[in-house]
Amino acid sequence: MFLDPLAPLNAACLLIPPPLLAQVDNLHRFGELAPLEILTTALAGCGIGLVSGLFGVGGGFLIVPVLSALYGFRLAWIGTASCQALGQATTGLLARRFDWHHLQLPLIVSGGLVTGVWFGSSVLAVTEVSTANDNSKNVVLGTYTVLLTLVGLLSLWEVRRTRRGRPLKRGWIADWHLPPYASFPQLKASRMSITVLAWFGLAVGFLAGLVGLSGGMIMLPGLIYCVGLGTHQAVAVTLVIVWLVAAQASVIHAWNGRVDLWLAMSLLAGGTIGARIGSQLSNRLGGSTLRQGFGWLLLGTAALAAAQLADVIPH
Template sequence: MESLIILISGTVVGLVAGLFGVGGSFLLVPLLTFATNVPAEILIGSCACQVLGPATAAILSYRIRLKELQIPFILLGGIVSGTLMGARGLQAVNDYGDADSVSSVVQMSYLLLIWSLGLFSLWEANRHRRMKPISIGWLTMPWIKPTLEVFGRQRRHAISIVALSLFGVIVGLLSGFLGLSGGVILVPGLHYLFGIPTKRSARLSMILVGMIAVQAIFIHAGYHRIDLKIVGMLLVGGTVGAQVGVILSDRTTGGTLRKQFAWLLLASALGLTGFFLFYKN
């Protein structure tokens, strides 16, 4: 029964990955924490690795140009550094606490993050529907050199490479500590903070998610947090689901994707909150 739960979870998360450009670990880790008896640190390591399947399937479905790799490679250095720091932080929590305390820290961190992102995304999507879109590109910082030019909503604009790198460090910290693939932060971050259109943000995110998964394999393997049986089952389901998700994404507008993403986060947050309260009681 536990194996079936893992396989179905991988398929659903793969669908989400292909549709929204996120790895899906933000759903997998808490879901499998509640639904299985696998220790939280093993789930974090295994789920961080499994995203390689959906990411590869989605990337192969894209027609990637060489210029599209600039932003992923700039972010990657910060993400790798942040992931190492986050993984060490998780190890510190694991060393100084028992298994229940580690699970509680991970679960509460997930809930706070997902509720915040979901509420903000829904608010922005409703403003967009009323033709009152909020300004984007809050963290471009073009006065900090060197810069990179990207195409925004209506025109090209410059983005500080330093700002992109620091953003990568933050994403890496969350990836290393919570087992996130980073996509749940990358997609809204690239759009709102750096002014990159939604669909392109999703593509760039999925490219990075694949890169993050490769280095996550080595980092978490060093801490002996990977269960190959779990990774294998998640890879099978996730790869199939991702192909379906990419097809659906191509048929959906950017505004609709952001609204659907918001509802996904809020539904996840609500369900996880209920599970957490029930589990605690």
């Protein structure tokens, strides 16, 4: 059963009296979105698509806080985020000069990703059945806030150290020697442990399935700092991984009825344009600038999720 969104609760709609909001909500019961909501969602999708193409992430970490701020929190936003991330990753890959060696690492990691997404989605399903919607909201938004804050602070701290001539050591998991191994000519280390990469994928996939992340938010800094890839190379590899995770997560969440097709279509309509523009901008910016922008983006999104969790923003 598909869950329909509530009326938008952004700054403009806070001025609309409750009776009018109730009339807008009635449109949802007939399976339609009001024109204002379609436009608002498409514009949000365009901005999220820009972020997707710019940083190589699916934008799933933005979808749930943004949709919750506009329409109130629903578990359907998690599956909708996966669908939107799939579309943005596809557009981003088509807009880039894709090298086939970018497939080697994602395919090895995909074993852990597939298992992790299934496990995370199963945990979410148990939470949905055994707890009230408010408790599910606290689990999702709380996880968002902690993850986004930690990764955002790490990114900004690393950029600051690099600019002061004290860069962090990269590629430290490449030194973990657990057979079997795979060769990666494009990496700093000539070979890496398949076991370590699989467990890394398992952790990313679990978070993706639990809170609707496409995995890019964690995978991008993970590939840069843990694996040792360059920023632009990590963006390209992350897009492939995001596509694999989002494709599986979309199917699983749709099967469990956690996708709002109307909002997904509106997001993709705007996001396709934004993703293409973001991919072109990414190729022109330096790696340090991209990492700094990524860190500030994560902290801003964490603040939005924390505000919703603390009921500062109505939902």
